[in-house]
Amino acid sequence: xxxxxxxxxxxxxxxxxxxxxxxxxxxxxxxxxxxxxxxxxxxxxxxxxxxxxxxxxxxxxxxxxxxxxxxxxxxxxxxxxxxxxxxxxxxxxxxxxxxxxxxxxxxxxxxxxxxxxxxxxxxxxxxxxxxxxxxxxxxxx
Numbered sequence: 249x250x251x252x253x254x255x256x257x258x259x260x261x262x263x264x265x266x267x268x269x270x271x272x273x274x275x276x277x278x279x280x281x282x283x284x285x286x287x288x289x290x291x292x293x294x295x296x297x298x299x300x301x302x303x304x305x306x307x308x309x310x311x312x313x314x315x316x317x318x319x320x321x322x323x324x325x326x327x328x329x330x331x332x333x334x335x336x337x338x339x340x341x342x343x344x345x346x347x348x349x350x351x352x353x354x355x356x357x358x359x360x361x362x363x364x365x366x367x368x369x370x371x372x373x374x375x376x377x378x379x380x381x382x383x384x385x386x387x388x389x
Contacts, residue, residue, distance in 0.1 A: 251334065253287075253301045254311055255327040255377050257367040258320040260294045269345065272319070276341040285310050286336045288381050292346025295365060296320065299381045301334045324367050327374040335382060344384045 264272070269291060280286065285302040298314075300307050307328075315323055336342060344350070370377050 249303045249305065250330045251301065251332070252304045252307045252328060253299055253331050253335070254307050254325065255297070255299045255374065255381065256311070256314070256323055256325050257370050257377070258296045258314070258323040259367065260291075260296065261319055261321055263294055264291070264319070269343075273341055273343050279310065279313070280340040283310060286334050286339055286341075288336050288339060288342035288344070288384060290344050290346055290381065290384060292351070293365065295367065297370070297377065297380065299336065299378070301331065301336055304330075322367060324371045326371050326377045342384075350384075 273289070276289070280302075283302065283306040285300055285306055287298060287300045290297040300310050302310070311325075314320055
């Protein structure tokens with residue numbers, strides 16, 4: 249079966265605390281280990297941007313779980329495509345919490361992910377979304 253990656257953006261129903269984010273990440277890592285999913289999650293100010301990589305069926309099942317998760321709403325699929333190899337193979341779920349400084353340091357972020365963030369603007373620029381995720385790859389834990 250083909251490898252795929254899926255990038256999506258969603259709005260958090262409410263701001264998540266550090267403890268809630270830790271719980272979410274622990275659950276993601278467990279699930280992703282079982283399903284051979286890799287990826288990175290960016291969270292900040294009230295929004296999620298994530299890439300999921302894996303076998304097509306596992307990616308679809310994981311994304312459906314996210315669609316059903318009450319912490320998310322206004323999910324927008326930015327990019328779904330077959331890939332030859334993973335870009336985030338070393339992370340079952342890398343994570344970075346975006347703050348104003350991190351956003352300002354990255355080219356193109358401020359105009360898309362600034363104070364008046366509109367997920368549809370990011371959805372119109374899938375290459376920028378992937379570049380955002382790749383730029384944080386080195387900072388993920």
